[in-house]
Amino acid sequence: MKIEGLELRWASLPLVGTFRTSFGSETTRDLLLLRLVTDRAEGWSECVAMTAPVYSPEYVDAAAHVIEHVLFPEIAALSDPDVHAVSRAMQRFHGHQMAKAALETAFLDAELRSLDLSLARYLGGAVDRVASGVSVGIMDSVPQLLDAVGGYLDQGYVRIKLKIEPGWDVEPVRAVRERFGDDVPLQVDANTAYTVGDARQLAKLDPFDLLLIEQPLPEDDLLGHARLARQIRTPVCLDESITSAKVAADAISLGACAIVNIKPGRVGGYLESRRVHDVCQAHGVPVWCGGMLETGVGRAANLALASLPGFTLPGDTSASDRYFHRDVTEPFTIENGHVRVPTGPGIGITPVPEILHELTTDTRWLPANG
Numbered sequence: 001m002k003i004e005g006l007e008l009r010w011a012s013l014p015l016v017g018t019f020r021t022s023f024g025s026e027t028t029r030d031l032l033l034l035r036l037v038t039d040r041a042e043g044w045s046e047c048v049a050m051t052a053p054v055y056s057p058e059y060v061d062a063a064a065h066v067i068e069h070v071l072f073p074e075i076a077a078l079s080d081p082d083v084h085a086v087s088r089a090m091q092r093f094h095g096h097q098m099a100k101a102a103l104e105t106a107f108l109d110a111e112l113r114s115l116d117l118s119l120a121r122y123l124g125g126a127v128d129r130v131a132s133g134v135s136v137g138i139m140d141s142v143p144q145l146l147d148a149v150g151g152y153l154d155q156g157y158v159r160i161k162l163k164i165e166p167g168w169d170v171e172p173v174r175a176v177r178e179r180f181g182d183d184v185p186l187q188v189d190a191n192t193a194y195t196v197g198d199a200r201q202l203a204k205l206d207p208f209d210l211l212l213i214e215q216p217l218p219e220d221d222l223l224g225h226a227r228l229a230r231q232i233r234t235p236v237c238l239d240e241s242i243t244s245a246k247v248a249a250d251a252i253s254l255g256a257c258a259i260v261n262i263k264p265g266r267v268g269g270y271l272e273s274r275r276v277h278d279v280c281q282a283h284g285v286p287v288w289c290g291g292m293l294e295t296g297v298g299r300a301a302n303l304a305l306a307s308l309p310g311f312t313l314p315g316d317t318s319a320s321d322r323y324f325h326r327d328v329t330e331p332f333t334i335e336n337g338h339v340r341v342p343t344g345p346g347i348g349i350t351p352v353p354e355i356l357h358e359l360t361t362d363t364r365w366l367p368a369n370g
């Protein structure tokens with residue numbers, strides 16, 4: 001394929017409600033969408049970086065900058081590339097996984113569209129729908145949390161994830177168990193808010209039979225997670241720490257995690273995501289697909305990944321209306337606790353032009369021979 005140019009598109013979507021985690025409160029999703037134009041097809045992707053570097057070191061403006069000034073010029077200079085050549089060309093630059101993932105995915109979408117092949121089939125997807133969980137933010141009060149959880153259970157979500165932080169952990173978990181029973185698949189996510197010194201506090205979650213505790217400690221503390229895992233009964237799952245298949249293999253070998261959350265943006269794309277999946281599967285470690293408040297563009301690709309056989313736990317692959325009043329694509333919906341895996345070529349979906357136009361705040365066209 002011959003790359004002709006790349007369109008960067010910024011947009012802003014209000015969230016249906018404030019989403020609070022241990023790193024802050026979000027009320028809008030600042031979006032960066034990519035549209036890669038080739039001689040054969042166009043490809044779409046969504047960069048999952050946030051407005052500020054509070055989840056990982058990346059953020060939207062930095063991702064746009066490194067795409068424009070570093071990554072795109074490198075791949076635009078390739079002659080007749082395939083997705084592996086694109087991926088390899090970006091490897092000499094350190095970090096910036098979310099920016100790399102976005103560019104690789106836009107290219108992969110274009111390539112797969114030109115081959116009339118769906119991303120799910122390309123990756124080795126085995127099912128046509130995936131069980132869907134929901135991530136529930138930190139609330140001002142327990143009654144408010146119980147209302148929110150009740151609403152999601154009514155919608156059919158098959159697994160509840162509670163965001164936790166010091167001061168909001170045992171009490172909300174106990175309240176959810178008391179109200180909704182022991183059969184609700186329940187897990188928690190601390191987004192790095194604890195230290196190993198909190199092991200005794202986190203062990204108080206043991207009686208509640210949680211599926212997992214996600215990323216209790218800072219991302220660079222694999223050894224700490226291994227030590228913590230020996231002091232609590234709840235299985236430790238890593239999110240922020242897992243930046244590559246190599247790190248996943250190391251974390252598993254160290255005993256730092258028993259379960260892995262895979263987010264394509266965090267590991268640099270769908271090719272590396274499949275490698276993380278394969279490493280985990282080889283070790284018998286269950287994986288599930290995380291979420292970064294993606295619109296339909298990012299959600300579609302995540303659903304393709306989540307259809308692989310190692311994804312044995314429900315993901316944060318919720319319906320569009322979990323986060324947005326109006327998605328930029330046809331909305332994804334939840335049916336009997338599941339969301340459908342797109343079947344069309346590539347990621348299987350594109351933004352609705354009128355909606356996209358309305359929400360766009362800025363665009364930039366980068367010609368390949370610029």
Ligand code: NPQ
Nearest residue numbers: 021026050135191290291292293316
């Ligand atoms: C997690 N996501 O698993 C993240 C982190 C997260 C669904 O819990 C704006 C954009 C706000 C991305 C808040 C879920 C966000 C965000 C949290 C990602 O750790």
Ligand code: MG
Nearest residue numbers: 189214215239
């Ligand atoms: Mg997480």
